[in-house]
Amino acid sequence: MKLWGGRFAKETDQLTDHFNSSISFDQRLYKQDIIGSIAHVAMLGAQNIISMAESDAIINGLNSLLEDIEKGDITFNEKMEDIHMNIEALLISRIGDVAKKMHTGRSRNDQVALDVRLYTRDEIITLKVMLKELMQTVIALAKDHTNTIMPGYTHLQRAQPITFAHHLMAYFEMFKRDFKRLEFTYENTNFLPLGSGALATTTYPLDRDAVAKSLDFNGICENSIDGVSDRDFCLDLLYTLSTLMMHLSRFSEEIILWSSHEFHFIELDDAYSTGSSIMPQKKNPDIAELVRGKTGRVYGNLMSLLTTMKGLPLAYNKDMQEDKERLFDSIDTLKMCLPIFTQMIKTMRVCKTNMYTAASGGFTNATDAADYLVKKGLAFRDAHEVIGKLVLHCVTTHTTLEELPLETYQMIHPIFDEDIYEAISLKTCVNERQVKGGPSEKAVTAHIKSAADWLQ
Numbered sequence: 001m002k003l004w005g006g007r008f009a010k011e012t013d014q015l016t017d018h019f020n021s022s023i024s025f026d027q028r029l030y031k032q033d034i035i036g037s038i039a040h041v042a043m044l045g046a047q048n049i050i051s052m053a054e055s056d057a058i059i060n061g062l063n064s065l066l067e068d069i070e071k072g073d074i075t076f077n078e079k080m081e082d083i084h085m086n087i088e089a090l091l092i093s094r095i096g097d098v099a100k101k102m103h104t105g106r107s108r109n110d111q112v113a114l115d116v117r118l119y120t121r122d123e124i125i126t127l128k129v130m131l132k133e134l135m136q137t138v139i140a141l142a143k144d145h146t147n148t149i150m151p152g153y154t155h156l157q158r159a160q161p162i163t164f165a166h167h168l169m170a171y172f173e174m175f176k177r178d179f180k181r182l183e184f185t186y187e188n189t190n191f192l193p194l195g196s197g198a199l200a201t202t203t204y205p206l207d208r209d210a211v212a213k214s215l216d217f218n219g220i221c222e223n224s225i226d227g228v229s230d231r232d233f234c235l236d237l238l239y240t241l242s243t244l245m246m247h248l249s250r251f252s253e254e255i256i257l258w259s260s261h262e263f264h265f266i267e268l269d270d271a272y273s274t275g276s277s278i279m280p281q282k283k284n285p286d287i288a289e290l291v292r293g294k295t296g297r298v299y300g301n302l303m304s305l306l307t308t309m310k311g312l313p314l315a316y317n318k319d320m321q322e323d324k325e326r327l328f329d330s331i332d333t334l335k336m337c338l339p340i341f342t343q344m345i346k347t348m349r350v351c352k353t354n355m356y357t358a359a360s361g362g363f364t365n366a367t368d369a370a371d372y373l374v375k376k377g378l379a380f381r382d383a384h385e386v387i388g389k390l391v392l393h394c395v396t397t398h399t400t401l402e403e404l405p406l407e408t409y410q411m412i413h414p415i416f417d418e419d420i421y422e423a424i425s426l427k428t429c430v431n432e433r434q435v436k437g438g439p440s441e442k443a444v445t446a447h448i449k450s451a452a453d454w455l456q
């Protein structure tokens, strides 16, 4: 028997039931649905819309149903369409007719909006904990590598020497912004839609503020039409998670490059790598590749829901049932990616010597050589030209700026002196960059400290 069957002269087709139903995926909202109903029914009792005895009976029934669902004793029914009607039908069969009063002054439209908001709130808390663990791991790793010199790149060409800590802390900043976006999304989610009814509230004297308070919301959705039509909070989360995946994907891309034989800057732990079924020598960075790959589905979920919402007239439309799978998929994906990514970087081995060797080739100290001339009085543009000539000389004679004898330097410009070698040593290049935000041990250590303080 359908809960809305009264107006119908005929059974729905099986295909209709199957097509229309969302229970296969919205059953994960059972807890939010029950908690929301308990708050609603408690308010109905307090407002004398139903009797206190009826309110208590329904609340007791809902609590016992919650226990049984949690034990795994309940199977849901596709004919009952969604989690809201499944729970109502189960409650009626459990405690009888009094359960039919539960839906007084409520619609599934404000009920589903409530459930999704409660669910999103809970998941944001979990995601924040996971992201925080990743950020802590980045900080711990950075602390160990404030002196680990590596080449910094632009255009994937060796550019200037930096430290591994400096590079890692760039990701910390990205994750910090992601964290703030999660907090922003939580704030936008944290308003109570219940009481909006189907779209135009109700004639019963509902106390929406009391329900908001009992469910720990920051306030109520101020307009009932918006209350049932708004999925911005889902989109905020989908965008936040897309950007977080973009950051994880860029980090993954570097891990994949760095673990290649060509770079060999890191070695992934065996526990977080995989082999090949044919090539016995292979050790593959599958985890990083999958994180990079899964970024596509998370972007897709955002585009999908944006497209679903585009052009929907106010207020509720069934199209909006499509919000949940997109939202759940992105949340599930991040809940898989974040912990394994954290473990992967926590356990990887950093090959300091290879990083240093890479920084020593490719003229990453050429800017510093030019700056040396500037300090001796040359204009930067002229210094650039002089060092350019020296680099060309080194390239054609297969040598480096460090190895070039002083006579060669002086042949190109008489101003060069013995102190050039000190000025272009990688250690000098890194540690003289004391500007805030830069790679020197001093600057990065200060950043690590402020980052750790922020995380507390």
Ligand code: ARG
Residues within 6 Å of the ligand: 022, 026, 082, 108, 109, 112, 316, 318, 320, 321, 322
């Ligand atoms: N399963 C529906 C959803 O997910 C619940 C709301 C249905 N409301 C309605 N009037 N058909 O959006």
